[in-house]
Amino acid sequence: MEYRRLGKSGLQVSALSFGSWLTFGNQITDKVADELMGVAYDAGVNFFDNAEGYAEGKSEMVMGKILKAQKWERDTFVVSSKVFFGAERKGPNQMGLSRKHVIEACNAALQRLQVDYLDLYFCHRPDKNTPIEETVFAMNTLLQQGKIMYWGTSEWSASEIMEAISVSKQNHLIGPTMEQPQYNLIERNKLENEYLHLFKNHGLGTTIWSPLASGLLSGKFTKGDTKNTRLELKGMDWLKDRVMAEEKMKKVIELQKLADKMNLPLAKLSLAWCLKNPNVSTMILGASKVEQLRENLTVLEVVPLLTDKVMGKIDEIMGTKPELPAF
Template sequence: MEYRRLGKSGLKVSALSLGSWLTFGNQIEDKVAEELMDVAYEGGVNFFDNAEGYAGGKSELVMGKILKKKNWDRSSYIVSSKIFFGAEEKKPNMIGLSKKHIFEGTHNALKRLQLDYLDLIYCHRPDKETPIEETVWAMHQLIQSGKALYWGTSEWSALEIMQAHYFAEKNHLVPPVMEQPQYNMLWREKIENEFLLLFRDFGMGTTIWSPLASGLLSGKYNDADPKDTRFSIESLEWLKNRLLVEDNIKKVKLLKVLADKLNTTLAKLAIAWCLKNPNVSTVILGATKVSQLKENLTAMEVLPLLTSEIMDEIDVITGTKPENIIV
């Protein structure tokens, strides 16, 4: 396993990490979740990603029980949570990024995870009803209290993140260290264009999600629409409508031919492609089966195959490379 600095911080994260969105406390049994964490940890993964909103808090409960049972050295792994969507209840002040919800949400996440502190805490979405100044102050105080070590954002715009940095600098507060954006062969604008100034000026790290575009880049939808996947979940109809379109399927089929030529799987090619970007700190993997995770944890082996010619070929196939680079 390769370990990378989380942006300009001193924290080292495994290049591949394990996420729990849609799986822990939802799609898979707790026993499978434990097996996945075992395989990941033994494979060198040191970062486990979670959020208060995943399965209404159940994902954190499942992960917390597993961490308690394993009794791994606390300094050997990194755990995150994200605050915004709340857990089971959604009453006023139980969602968003107000100081009240940030403090109470973090406290509840720690209880569910059975931890004394979080390594990473994210503002899961921007909150249009809370001033960024209030959120930055709250995150600073959270870090100062020792309840979390680093804070960051998820799916914020570059402008919003810059505003947070400028306010933090002006008031000598702890700034955001990392952003968690979606990034894959089909979804590239933020990482490869919009965020370039963030990387240059603030040294932001990234913990990217959806490297396989919700499974599309594994090739499993090329000839069918499997009923046991996340696209069959009613609440994710929007995701299915955005990704599972004819143009994307054509691209994925061509990418599969390229993966075959390289004697690797399409999933491993897609993950390695993400890792190729120097602004990616870690790629968060999701899995419902142990065999699937074991396979994808070997994606680092594909990196040497990604020559400039192969990367150019991928650009031609996908047609998603940003054109108007801002720096």
């Protein structure tokens, strides 16, 4: 396993991490969840990602039971939660980023995960109804109480993150350390364009999600077959339509041909491509089957095969590289 600093912080996170979105407490049994976390941990994964909104809190409960049963030393793993969408109850003060919900949600996550503190705590989305200053102060309170070690954002714009950093500096508080954006061969703009000054000037770390674009880049869908995938889960019609868009599928089919020429699974080519970006601190893997996770955990072996020539060919096929503004 390779370990990378989380931005400018001193925290070391495994380049490959493991997340529970859509699987824990929903798609897979608790026994499979236990096996998956064990396989990941044994392979050197030290970061496990979760959120209050995953399966309305059930995902954290499943992960908490596993962490307790495994009895791993607390200093050998990093665990996260995210606040915004609420857990099971969705009342007016049970969602969003108000001081009340941020602090109460943290306490609830600690109970569900059965840990004394969260290593990483994310604002899962920006909250247009709460001043960023209020959220920054709430996060700083949790840091002072020792309930969280680092805080960050997920799917915030660069300007929103900059405002949080500015508020922190003006008030001598600890600002956001990391952002969790979607990053893959389809969605590239934030990491390769919008956030560049945050990486350069503020040392922002990233914990990227959906490196396989919800399975589009996994190789499963090049024939349009979604059977036994997350796209067939109840309520996932919106995701299926987005993932299976005709124009995207054409590009992925061409990418599959390149992967075949390199004698690589499309998934591993796509995952290795993400890891080539030096601004990726860790890449969150999701899995519903042990063999699938074992395979993807070997992706670091593939990264050296992605030469400049191969990377250029990938850009040519996908046509998704952001155009940077001319200065």
